[in-house]
Amino acid sequence: MRASIVKVLLWGYAAFSMAPLVVMLLSSFRPTSEIFDQPIGPPSGLGNYVKAWTEASFSTYVVNSAAVVVGAVLLGAVVSLLAAYPLGRREFRGRSMFAAYFISGMTLPAHLGVLPLFYLLESMGLVDSLTGLVLVYAAGSVPFNVFVLTAFFRQLPHELDEAAALDGAGPLATFWHVMLPLVRPALATVVVFQFVPIWNDFFYPLVLMRDETKLTLPVGLTHFFGQFQNDWGTLFAGLVMTTIPLVVLFVLATRQIVAGLTAGMNR
Amino acid sequence: MALGVRRGQGRNRSSYVFLIPAFLLYSAFVVYPLFTGLTYSFFTWKGTLRDSFAGLDNYAGLLSGAFLDQLLPALGHNALLFAGTMLVQNTLGLAFALALSRVRRGKRALQTMFALPYLVNPLVIGYLWTLLLSPAFGPVNALLKPLGLAMPWLGDPGTALPTVVVITTWQWVGFPMLLFSAALGGIPQEYAEAARTDGAGSWQVLRRITLPLLRPAMATVTILSFIGSMGTFALVYALGGSNGAPAGATDVLGLLFYRTAFASGDVNALGTSSALAVFMFTFIFGSTLLLERVLRRKA
Numbered sequence: 001m002r003a004s005i006v007k008v009l010l011w012g013y014a015a016f017s018m019a020p021l022v023v024m025l026l027s028s029f030r031p032t033s034e035i036f037d038q039p040i041g042p043p044s045g046l047g048n049y050v051k052a053w054t055e056a057s058f059s060t061y062v063v064n065s066a067a068v069v070v071g072a073v074l075l076g077a078v079v080s081l082l083a084a085y086p087l088g089r090r091e092f093r094g095r096s097m098f099a100a101y102f103i104s105g106m107t108l109p110a111h112l113g114v115l116p117l118f119y120l121l122e123s124m125g126l127v128d129s130l131t132g133l134v135l136v137y138a139a140g141s142v143p144f145n146v147f148v149l150t151a152f153f154r155q156l157p158h159e160l161d162e163a164a165a166l167d168g169a170g171p172l173a174t175f176w177h178v179m180l181p182l183v184r185p186a187l188a189t190v191v192v193f194q195f196v197p198i199w200n201d202f203f204y205p206l207v208l209m210r211d212e213t214k215l216t217l218p219v220g221l222t223h224f225f226g227q228f229q230n231d232w233g234t235l236f237a238g239l240v241m242t243t244i245p246l247v248v249l250f251v252l253a254t255r256q257i258v259a260g261l262t263a264g265m266n267r
Numbered sequence: 268m269a270l271g272v273r274r275g276q277g278r279n280r281s282s283y284v285f286l287i288p289a290f291l292l293y294s295a296f297v298v299y300p301l302f303t304g305l306t307y308s309f310f311t312w313k314g315t316l317r318d319s320f321a322g323l324d325n326y327a328g329l330l331s332g333a334f335l336d337q338l339l340p341a342l343g344h345n346a347l348l349f350a351g352t353m354l355v356q357n358t359l360g361l362a363f364a365l366a367l368s369r370v371r372r373g374k375r376a377l378q379t380m381f382a383l384p385y386l387v388n389p390l391v392i393g394y395l396w397t398l399l400l401s402p403a404f405g406p407v408n409a410l411l412k413p414l415g416l417a418m419p420w421l422g423d424p425g426t427a428l429p430t431v432v433v434i435t436t437w438q439w440v441g442f443p444m445l446l447f448s449a450a451l452g453g454i455p456q457e458y459a460e461a462a463r464t465d466g467a468g469s470w471q472v473l474r475r476i477t478l479p480l481l482r483p484a485m486a487t488v489t490i491l492s493f494i495g496s497m498g499t500f501a502l503v504y505a506l507g508g509s510n511g512a513p514a515g516a517t518d519v520l521g522l523l524f525y526r527t528a529f530a531s532g533d534v535n536a537l538g539t540s541s542a543l544a545v546f547m548f549t550f551i552f553g554s555t556l557l558l559e560r561v562l563r564r565k566a
Contacts, residue, residue, distance in 0.1 A: 006366050011373075013363070014380040017437065021383065023406055024395055039406035075292075083289035086282035093279075098286060105297055109498075109551070112544040113300030115307060115528060115537060119315065120300060139296035142289050171281045200388040202501040207529065218390050218501070225394055232398060239391050246386050 024243075028236035035232045048237035056228060058241060060213060061220035065199060068130055068216055072137035073194050077187060079138070080145030085175050087146065088153025089161060099150065105143030114207055121208065128211045136204055141194045148193075152186035153179065192253045196246060217242050307541035313534055325535070325542035334539070340515060341523045344428060348519070349496035351432030352439075357488050359436065360443025361481075365473070367444070368451050378448070382441025389438070393505020396434050397421065421506060424516035431506060431517055438502075439495070443488045450484035451477070486562035490555060497551045500525070520547055 027035055029043030052058045086092065087099050117136065118127065126132030156179070164174040202218040209215055215223065221242060228234050308325050311318040329338060363381060367374055384392065399405050400420045408417040420430045458480075459472050467475070500521035503511060509526055511518025524547065527533070528540035 003369070007370065010363070010366055010370065010377055013359075014377050017380050017384060017440075020395060020399055020437070021387070023399065036404050039404060039409045079289040079292055082285045086285045090279060090282050092282040095282075098290075102289065102293060105293065107552075108297070108301060109548050110297050110301065111498075112548050113297070113302075113304045115300075115541060115544075116303035117296065117300040120295070135292065136296050139292045142293040142297070146289065171285075175285075196386075200390075200501075202388075202390050202504070206525075218388065221390055221394065222505075232404065235394070235398065239395055242391050243387050246388070250386055 024236055024239055027233065028240045030233055032231050032233040035236075048233040049241070051231075051234045052224075052237045052241065056224045056234065056238065057212065057215075057220065058224070058238060061215055061217045062241070064130060064214060064220075065216040068133050068137065069195060069198050071130075071134040072141065072198055073191050075134060075138035076141035076145055076194060077190055080142050080149055080190070081180075081183070081187065082175075083142075084146050084149030084153055085179060088150040089156070089179075099146075102146040103143055105140075106147060108143075110140050111203055114203070118207060128209055128214055130214060132208060133204060133216070136208070137194075137198045137201070141190075141198075145190045145194070148190055149183065149186055152183055156182055188253070192249065195249060199246060304541050304544055307537055308545050310538060311535050312537040315537065321538060325538040326546070328535075328539055329542055329546060337515075337518070337523055338543075341511075341518045341520050344511075344517065345497050345499070345519050347428055348432060348435070348499060349493055351429065352435060352492045352496055353489065355432055356436035356440050357443045357492060360440050360488070361447050361485075363440070363444045364447035364451055365477070367448060378441070378444070381444055384438045385441050387438070389501040390505045392434065392438055393502045397506060400430070422513055424514045427507070427513055427516040431503065434506070435499075435502065442491075446484055446488055447481060450481050454480050483563070486559075489562060490558050493558060494551065494555060497547075497554075 023040060026040070026043055028048055029045060030041060031044065031047065034041060034044070083098075083102065087095060087102075121127045121129075121132045121136075124132075126135070160178055160182075161174060164178045169177065200218065201216075205216050205219045206222075209219060212223070221238060224238050225235065228238075309321060309323075311321045311324065328334060367377060370377065387395075399407050402408055402417070402419040402422060407420070411417045418426065420426050454477065458476050462472050462476055498521060499519055503517050503519055503522060504525075507513070507517040509522055509530065511522050520543075524540060524543050527543055528536060531539075533539060
């Protein structure tokens with residue numbers, strides 16, 4: 001008896017949890033006039049998506065967001081990978097200092113440096129530039145990446161370096177031929193885990209980007225909402241388009257996301 | 268042997284080469300701006316030109332009448348959001364984790380559905396709920412109208428902030444749920460069994476055994492909720508714009524900082540907003556340390 005009440009409550013909340021997303025999805029396939037007439041109803045066509053993609057600049061926003069995310073995640077992963085290798089595997093003077101320097105960034109509120117960052121980028125001609133955003137995000141991803149990758153490098157057996165050295169491999173060859181193939185799972189975690197916050201980030205582009213043709217999705221979305229205020233069908237389609245890539249990523253890479261979450265949790 | 272030593276040193280010096288790219292990138296775009304921001308707060312500014320050394324004047328400015336009238340309500344709203352998150356979101360998360368620990372069938376499906384909104388961009392969530400809660404055409408009021416409960420949830424200063432708490436809960440409840448579930452999974456079954464053998468009822472097992480053992484997880488959830496509530500920005504921006512509509516009822520520190528820095532028209536905007544940034548950091552970081560000490564104290 002009590003167990004079944006608990007079950008009803010749990011499934012009831014699950015319905016509450018899913019309902020807004022279901023309404024968003026359904027409404028994105030309905031013309032605005034129908035939505036205003038009847039808030040909830042069956043889907044009827046793709047017109048909203050065509051409109052959001054062509055009339056609102058969603059094509060531009062999506063391409064810009066994709067370019068920034070890919071660029072930033074790759075750059076951040078590569079530089080962190082290079083740094084994590086000596087930090088996790090070698091003895092050298094200042095190692096623990098460097099490790100602390102990088103990893104302390106996980107607790108620093110990077111947003112608070114946004115004004116000097118703005119003027120720094122301006123002096124480099126990188127305000128209103130996708131390259132500027134890539135550099136900012138890549139730099140911001142360094143602490144978490146270095147933290148996860150250093151821990152991973154440390155776990156690899158020490159015989160590996162010795163064997164590589166006996167075979168006459170220098171540090172670069174050891175890194176490239178021995179370490180890189182082994183570190184791939186951790187690299188996947190880092191890449192997947194950085195994707196979400198960068199794709200979603202609103203604050204930096206809000207401050208750093210003005211040019212309509214260079215906007216990424218989040219700021220684009222704010223313009224879009226002002227522009228299409230009364231065209232709800234198109235608005236819902238835009239919301240769905242912003243969300244879909246993350247859902248796809250989640251389905252494809254649940255394992256890496258969970259690994260990243262736990263790595264972040266135990267810090 | 269001598270060869271080995273020399274070779275070893277050569278290899279070690281090359282370590283620095285590996286560190287250079289990350290070091291430059293991180294120093295230039297994360298560390299340098301943060302510390303420069305700190306120095307900005309000690310000067311008066313004329314637009315983007317540094318004027319004169321101001322000591323703590325910018326900080327005093329934060330406490331002057333006009334600014335304080337914005338700062339206190341914003342800070343208060345952040346605090347209310349934190350309280351609401353603790354009361355609603357984290358309590359529900361704990362309840363769900365406890366309930367789910369007894370569910371056999373459909374546990375994974377339920378967990379996934381509870382956690383799914385967490386994937387959605389906060390800005391999308393803000394706009395989605397703006398539409399859902401719209402007084403004229405929104406489905407929520409359409410459903411509530413027959414019950415006589417329809418109202419402008421986000422349009423009334425009295426209900427706006429509680430509505431933000433509900434929306435935040437809807438998005439994040441999966442997070443405390445998953446953390447508590449993980450912690451519950453780590454408690455050996457034998458503890459509860461032993462207590463039952465000694466005649467404890469399920470309420471007593473919960474109060475005397477399960478909840479005390481969840482203390483570390485509660486500390487983690489509390490601290491992360493605090494940091495999240497203090498830093499909220501995109502969601503409230505989407506719900507109420509940069510002024511925290513209606514009538515500033517959803518204004519928070521993040522919005523105030525944004526307005527001060529980029530939309531105040533004040534000549535000394537750089538000085539004031541930098542001081543505000545430093546104040547926010549000190550306040551959040553200090554409170555977090557305090558919370559850590561209090562919550563992680565051995566009972």
